[in-house]
Amino acid sequence: MRKYGYMKPMEGVLFVDEFQFIDSIKQTSYNQASIIKGIGDDAAVFRSTNSDIVTAVDTFVEGIHFSEQTMEPFHIGYRALAANISDMAAMGAIPKFYLVSIVIPKQATKQVLEQIYDGMKTIANEYKMDLIGGDTVSGNQLTISVTIIGQVPFGKARYRSEAKHKDIVFVTGTLGDSQAGLHILRNELHCKGNEEFIQRHRMPSPRVDFSKSLWSIERIALNDISDGIANELREIANASRVSITIDDDKIPTSSNFEQFSLTKQYEWKYFGGEDFELVGTVSAKDWDKVQEIALKSNVRITKIGRVSFNKDMIGQVFLKKGHCILPLEKRGYIHKVGE
Amino acid sequence: MRKYGYMKPMEGVLFVDEFQFIDSIKQTSYNQASIIKGIGDDAAVFRSTNSDIVTAVDTFVEGIHFSEQTMEPFHIGYRALAANISDMAAMGAIPKFYLVSIVIPKQATKQVLEQIYDGMKTIANEYKMDLIGGDTVSGNQLTISVTIIGQVPFGKARYRSEAKHKDIVFVTGTLGDSQAGLHILRNELHCKGNEEFIQRHRMPSPRVDFSKSLWSIERIALNDISDGIANELREIANASRVSITIDDDKIPTSSNFEQFSLTKQYEWKYFGGEDFELVGTVSAKDWDKVQEIALKSNVRITKIGRVSFNKDMIGQVFLKKGHCILPLEKRGYIHKVGE
Numbered sequence: 001m002r003k004y005g006y007m008k009p010m011e012g013v014l015f016v017d018e019f020q021f022i023d024s025i026k027q028t029s030y031n032q033a034s035i036i037k038g039i040g041d042d043a044a045v046f047r048s049t050n051s052d053i054v055t056a057v058d059t060f061v062e063g064i065h066f067s068e069q070t071m072e073p074f075h076i077g078y079r080a081l082a083a084n085i086s087d088m089a090a091m092g093a094i095p096k097f098y099l100v101s102i103v104i105p106k107q108a109t110k111q112v113l114e115q116i117y118d119g120m121k122t123i124a125n126e127y128k129m130d131l132i133g134g135d136t137v138s139g140n141q142l143t144i145s146v147t148i149i150g151q152v153p154f155g156k157a158r159y160r161s162e163a164k165h166k167d168i169v170f171v172t173g174t175l176g177d178s179q180a181g182l183h184i185l186r187n188e189l190h191c192k193g194n195e196e197f198i199q200r201h202r203m204p205s206p207r208v209d210f211s212k213s214l215w216s217i218e219r220i221a222l223n224d225i226s227d228g229i230a231n232e233l234r235e236i237a238n239a240s241r242v243s244i245t246i247d248d249d250k251i252p253t254s255s256n257f258e259q260f261s262l263t264k265q266y267e268w269k270y271f272g273g274e275d276f277e278l279v280g281t282v283s284a285k286d287w288d289k290v291q292e293i294a295l296k297s298n299v300r301i302t303k304i305g306r307v308s309f310n311k312d313m314i315g316q317v318f319l320k321k322g323h324c325i326l327p328l329e330k331r332g333y334i335h336k337v338g339e
Numbered sequence: 340m341r342k343y344g345y346m347k348p349m350e351g352v353l354f355v356d357e358f359q360f361i362d363s364i365k366q367t368s369y370n371q372a373s374i375i376k377g378i379g380d381d382a383a384v385f386r387s388t389n390s391d392i393v394t395a396v397d398t399f400v401e402g403i404h405f406s407e408q409t410m411e412p413f414h415i416g417y418r419a420l421a422a423n424i425s426d427m428a429a430m431g432a433i434p435k436f437y438l439v440s441i442v443i444p445k446q447a448t449k450q451v452l453e454q455i456y457d458g459m460k461t462i463a464n465e466y467k468m469d470l471i472g473g474d475t476v477s478g479n480q481l482t483i484s485v486t487i488i489g490q491v492p493f494g495k496a497r498y499r500s501e502a503k504h505k506d507i508v509f510v511t512g513t514l515g516d517s518q519a520g521l522h523i524l525r526n527e528l529h530c531k532g533n534e535e536f537i538q539r540h541r542m543p544s545p546r547v548d549f550s551k552s553l554w555s556i557e558r559i560a561l562n563d564i565s566d567g568i569a570n571e572l573r574e575i576a577n578a579s580r581v582s583i584t585i586d587d588d589k590i591p592t593s594s595n596f597e598q599f600s601l602t603k604q605y606e607w608k609y610f611g612g613e614d615f616e617l618v619g620t621v622s623a624k625d626w627d628k629v630q631e632i633a634l635k636s637n638v639r640i641t642k643i644g645r646v647s648f649n650k651d652m653i654g655q656v657f658l659k660k661g662h663c664i665l666p667l668e669k670r671g672y673i674h675k676v677g678e
Contacts, residue, residue, distance in 0.1 A: 036391060036496065037496065037498065040578070041429075041430065041498050041499055041500075041578070042395060042426040042429040042430050042499075042562065042563060043393045043394055043395035043426050043427065043429075043430045043432070043487075043489070044393070044394055044395065045391050045392070045393050045430070045491070045496045046391065046392055046394075047391050047392070047493070048387055048392060049388055052375060052384050052385065052386050053384070053385055053386070053387060053392065054382045054383070054384050055382055055383055055385075055436075055438065055471070055472065055486075055488065056381060056382035056383065056438070056472050057438045057439075057440045057472055057473060057474050057484070057486055058440075058474050059440040059442065059474045059476050059484065060476075061442060061476050061477070061478040064476060064477060064478065065476070087381040087382050088382065090380075090381040090382075091380065091381050091382045091384070093382070097394075099394065099395070099396045099486060100396075101396045101397075101398040101440075101484045103398065103400060103442075103480075103482055132394070133394065133395050133396055134396060135396050135397050135398045135484075137398050137399075137400050137403060137404070138400070138403060139400040139403065139480050139482060140479050140480045141442075141478050141479045141480055143442055143478060143482060145396070145398065145440045145474075145484040147394075147396055147438060147486040148382075149394065150382070152384070154386070157375065157376065157384045159376065159380050160380055160381075161380075223381065224381060239379070239380070
């Protein structure tokens with residue numbers, strides 16, 4: 001079937017010259033030596049002889065996952081690929097290739113599309129990734145679907161199901177910043193650390209290097225924070241058949257986070273999505289090593305809780321707040337930007 | 340990021356129970372031994388040590404690529420995956436895995452979604468493929484984006500750029516049937532061979548087995564017919580820097596094709612898409628072998644023309660009609676079902 005190189009005649013005809021547009025997004029050279037055929041045939045071809053292959057797809061719909069009110073087209077592209085790269089980090093994999101399928105509404109201009117692709121290309125280059133395929137079709141609603149392909153040494157992929165009784169629970173970076181940034185953008189606020197919060201929302205930094213450095217650790221459970229830590233911990237607890245308790249005092253937040261109301265802080269820390277930090281669990285004996293790796297990778301890491309096994313509490317997540325231990329509610333981040 | 344297993348709270352809430360739906364599409368066992376982790380983590384993991392990996396993505400939008408007027412939801416799913424499988428056949432690859440990203444409008448019912456996935460599952464099982472990932476989001480317009488991953492022995496992928504001067508041009512099966520089927524459905528006609536035409540439109544048969552059997556041929560250029568043979572030949576001619584001449588008398592059509600007007604026959608044969616047959620070129624010395632393989636694979640094959648090199652005609656496709664040779668117009672199949 002026709003892919004980039006020849007768009008279907010009916011499709012996308014309204015945004016200037018199709019061929020010029022395709023040329024503008026097509027890579028002229030590839031970062032990955034394992035690529036055999038990039039864009040320009042029915043499919044892309046690459047070789048992988050020493051690694052397992054890791055793949056996922058994520059779709060972003062205008063009005064649900066992004067809005068032009070809070071994001072430039074460049075950021076829409078940047079963040080769409082960042083979210084996928086974060087999935088690779090959560091698997092312990094190195095992102096290598098991506099394919100982009102885009103549904104283009106009639107009103108979209110060539111400039112907007114080029115900026116979206118430019119955003120993707122910018123973060124792709126940071127990670128030496130290659131765009132190897134895609135599809136461009138017309139429709140009512142701008143929709144970007146990104147398939148990502150990564151590699152990990154044989155047997156080194158990280159799963160949510162690896163948490164064990166007495167493991168230490170850790171998280172990278174600070175939580176809630178992306179939601180603070182979104183809040184600032186939506187309400188056109190002027191807060192302390194405005195730029196930092198906005199940057200964290202628009203151009204998140206997936207933890208690929210740190211995750212790669214963890215390959216030397218024998219066992220680790222990993223998840224990335226796309227829908228709030230409460231949800232991600234529950235995924236680990238369910239997959240590993242354990243329960244997890246975290247300490248409210250320990251949750252790392254950035255220095256300007258306290259200016260927001262306590263309700264907002266609580267909401268954003270636990271249920272705010274899209275920080276794209278990593279949360280994981282590791283045995284106490286390996287904790288020092290994980291801390292060393294974090295230091296070397298220049299990543300802040302914080303011990304926030306413990307894993308435990310009790311057959312009546314499988315899949316549950318608890319929050320220690322002062323002298324109380326409460327169940328952390330079961331709800332995730334609501335992807336709805338148009339509020 | 341969350342994938343199948345936990346849909347985002349805002350998304351898909353309107354079609355009954357999300358978890359039940361996910362359970363209904365999730366595979367309980369996998370056909371491919373190389374799968375390490377299927378659905379249920381941030382990404383899927385598989386191993387490929389002896390093959391090159393081939394991947395592509397195709398997106399299908401309601402009202403553009405399919406319509407409920409002419410397709411049951413089952414066929415929408417079946418055909419979406421068939422189109423992707425056909426891309427693998429065009430590359431000489433064996434389809435192995437697929438990921439599905441679906442944008443679900445509010446009005447979609449659980450039944451419709453299940454039938455779409457059922458259609459995909461049906462053809463996936465025919466080819467022993469596994470569903471290894473996906474994403475489910477809400478939006479205005481039903482959109483199905485399928486990423487396919489296949490494998491081919493090292494260096495055996497087939498490209499459009501392999502045609503050479505004096506090659507024989509061949510095509511599998513018969514052309515124009517899918518468009519005849521669409522025409523019958525749109526106009527609620529009763530024609531000879533109704534069922535066959537409709538079947539060819541709704542449930543095409545990608546030529547994977549035949550393509551696999553061609554591995555023994557050293558050089559071959561291949562393309563699948565998704566947008567009309569005129570376009571696919573032009574892609575080969577451009578990629579290989581040659582020109583191609585085909586003979587109007589030789590184009591294979593099915594026995595009941597003649598009942599349609601000459602204008603329609605011409606349109607559907609050359610510019611009608613979605614027959615998902617293969618068109619290719621091969622040296623004259625290998626032609627007998629290709630015919631033998633076709634016979635063994637139970638695939639009709641027809642020699643329809645020749646490749647030639649003339650530096651002033653690179654990328655051009657000609658049609659021999661009686662005593663005349665005419666340039667075959669440069670236009671492809673228009674994916675627009677709602678006419």
